[in-house]
Amino acid sequence: MTQTPQHAFDEALQLTYNGETNRFQGRTSSAYANMIGPFGGLTAAAMLKAALEHRDRQGEPVTLTVNFAAAIQDGDYEIEAQATRTGRSTQHWYMSMWQAGEIVTTATAIFAMRKPTWGATDLHPPIFPAQGETKPFHSPIMPPWTKQYRFYMADDFENLVQTAQPTSETLQSIQDNPPRPLDFLSLTAMCDVFIPRIFVRRSQFVPAGTVAFTVYYHADSAVLAEHGTAEVMGQARGNRFYNRYFDQSAEIWTRSGDLLATSTQVVYFKE
Amino acid sequence: MTQTPQHAFDEALQLTYNGETNRFQGRTSSAYANMIGPFGGLTAAAMLKAALEHRDRQGEPVTLTVNFAAAIQDGDYEIEAQATRTGRSTQHWYMSMWQAGEIVTTATAIFAMRKPTWGATDLHPPIFPAQGETKPFHSPIMPPWTKQYRFYMADDFENLVQTAQPTSETLQSIQDNPPRPLDFLSLTAMCDVFIPRIFVRRSQFVPAGTVAFTVYYHADSAVLAEHGTAEVMGQARGNRFYNRYFDQSAEIWTRSGDLLATSTQVVYFKE
Numbered sequence A, B: 001m002t003q004t005p006q007h008a009f010d011e012a013l014q015l016t017y018n019g020e021t022n023r024f025q026g027r028t029s030s031a032y033a034n035m036i037g038p039f040g041g042l043t044a045a046a047m048l049k050a051a052l053e054h055r056d057r058q059g060e061p062v063t064l065t066v067n068f069a070a071a072i073q074d075g076d077y078e079i080e081a082q083a084t085r086t087g088r089s090t091q092h093w094y095m096s097m098w099q100a101g102e103i104v105t106t107a108t109a110i111f112a113m114r115k116p117t118w119g120a121t122d123l124h125p126p127i128f129p130a131q132g133e134t135k136p137f138h139s140p141i142m143p144p145w146t147k148q149y150r151f152y153m154a155d156d157f158e159n160l161v162q163t164a165q166p167t168s169e170t171l172q173s174i175q176d177n178p179p180r181p182l183d184f185l186s187l188t189a190m191c192d193v194f195i196p197r198i199f200v201r202r203s204q205f206v207p208a209g210t211v212a213f214t215v216y217y218h219a220d221s222a223v224l225a226e227h228g229t230a231e232v233m234g235q236a237r238g239n240r241f242y243n244r245y246f247d248q249s250a251e252i253w254t255r256s257g258d259l260l261a262t263s264t265q266v267v268y269f270k271e
Helices: A008-012 A040-052 A144-148 A157-162 A184-190 A197-202 A221-227 B008-012 B040-052 B144-148 B157-162 B184-190 B197-202 B221-227
Strands: A016-018 A023-027 A060-068 A076-086 A090-099 A102-112 A149-153 A170-176 A208-217 A232-242 A245-253 A259-269 B016-018 B023-027 B060-068 B076-086 B090-099 B102-112 B149-153 B170-176 B208-217 B232-242 B245-253 B259-269
Touching: A008 A040, A008 A184, A023 A040, A040 A060, A040 A076, A040 A090, A040 A102, A040 A184, A040 A208, A060 A184, A060 B060, A060 B102, A060 B208, A076 B102, A090 B102, A102 B060, A102 B076, A102 B090, A102 B102, A102 B208, A144 A149, A157 A197, A184 A208, A184 A221, A184 A232, A184 A259, A197 A232, A197 A245, A197 A259, A208 B060, A208 B102, A208 B259, A221 A259, A232 B259, A245 B259, A259 B208, A259 B232, A259 B245, A259 B259, B008 B040, B008 B184, B023 B040, B040 B060, B040 B076, B040 B090, B040 B102, B040 B184, B040 B208, B060 B184, B144 B149, B157 B197, B184 B208, B184 B221, B184 B232, B184 B259, B197 B232, B197 B245, B197 B259, B221 B259
Parallel strands: none
Antiparallel strands: A016 A023, A023 A076, A060 A102, A060 A208, A076 A090, A090 A102, A149 A170, A170 A232, A208 A259, A232 A245, A245 A259, B016 B023, B023 B076, B060 B102, B060 B208, B076 B090, B090 B102, B149 B170, B170 B232, B208 B259, B232 B245, B245 B259
16 A cells, blocks of 8 residues: 555644634635535534644543534634633633634534543444445535545435435444544544435425534544544434424444444524 | 512523623522532523523524533622624524633523424424323432422332433423423523433432533424423433443423424533
8 A cells, every 4th residue: 555645634624723822724625615615524623623732722522512603715714712611620612713804613612531430322323234235325416525435325315315204314334535543523523424304304405504513422532543444333313393493413333333422413494 | 369479590590781891790599509509401591591681682592502611609600692693594602601700601502583494393202191190200309409390200209310220211291380481591491400311320329410511492482482381391311421421312392292492411420
């Protein structure tokens, strides 16, 4: 194998830190472009990265909430990150992304020192179809960022979005393309790869965009490092669609049934 | 019926607004005291109220995320609320609660103008036991704030927390005591009334406290006003318990099966 250049995901997340202003300079990436603006999962990862790389940071991410306040224009942006409170074992963060003097995205995060405790997983892992029963989940009409992932699903894109589905729940495998070792940044982005549930549910496209996105991390960096470049399993479903907004929840599992992250989001839709 | 004085919930949420400083002055309430500090659901409602009562506010709450950054001391606090971005149909907020010059709680919220759209509820409403099959869910060892609610459950407190449960999922009715017309503030607090799932799951008490709490609202003020003082149904469950933190998710339903809110939280625990 020849040496590979930097992964597109890392390239897209390059931030230049100015310790004096508490600000990070970044730039949107055409590789991770969505229909309009950048893929939200990448923006969320950038917000987390600003806290992760801040010199005051202590501990590892336990939760991240990102609010998408306005459309992000292609080009430069700045992220301001500040520790709002640092305790003995937890640290709280507030981040804001700026373009042209206005806030386009805000986020809060909690970092913590983990310690071994009693543990359990009450959620049941989904049963993923055998390899012969899934196929690549792709379509030419899917936006550019989806090419940076390998998705496999029992269903195909056309059937999923063109045929009325009894529920909005889907199950798919997710892997960076090419594979990249899993970390908090890529795990964050993977929580946002699911097709908006309203497309699945209504078997039609309507204008839709995530306005808020939350991730709860159930792993530490050692667990993620051990996971390596393997695919993960993602399951997502809609809960309620009501007067312009709906919420969807999702989980990211390893093939062996370890729950790595739970996630929720609220999505704007029209009509 | 004689005229009743102001409800304890409204008394506990009295905020004095200083339009010049963008700050609201409030005070903790002994009626809503928890084991340590105030009931988190009340703190969350206070954070939301600061945005709701701000003169710049437009629209109604779609989502609220509250991060509990440090223990709140009994006494006075201040909440600073600022609109971070106002769009045509959505408005983004950041709130911080201060005591003694330090941040003790932060929050973000999104408000929006709702419009009638296609709608659906994919989550299945729980089947609540008939009235004869539930009993008041109370115990002298439950903290003071629980007395401000009427809870009914098929199980009783002693059995629930002293006997190993097969799952951490519970179902209960929830109503202010005395009844109070439902609004965004009380709905927010009701999303946080569930016993930490770790007590249910392990049938023992361990130190535990919510660090982050998110609510997605699936109703507008007209729907809540129509609901009036009736009880709601709350269902909650734990997802994963891992190295000091676990997450739980919850839903608030009307008796007739309307989903009013979905909520998640991440909780610190010891051992």
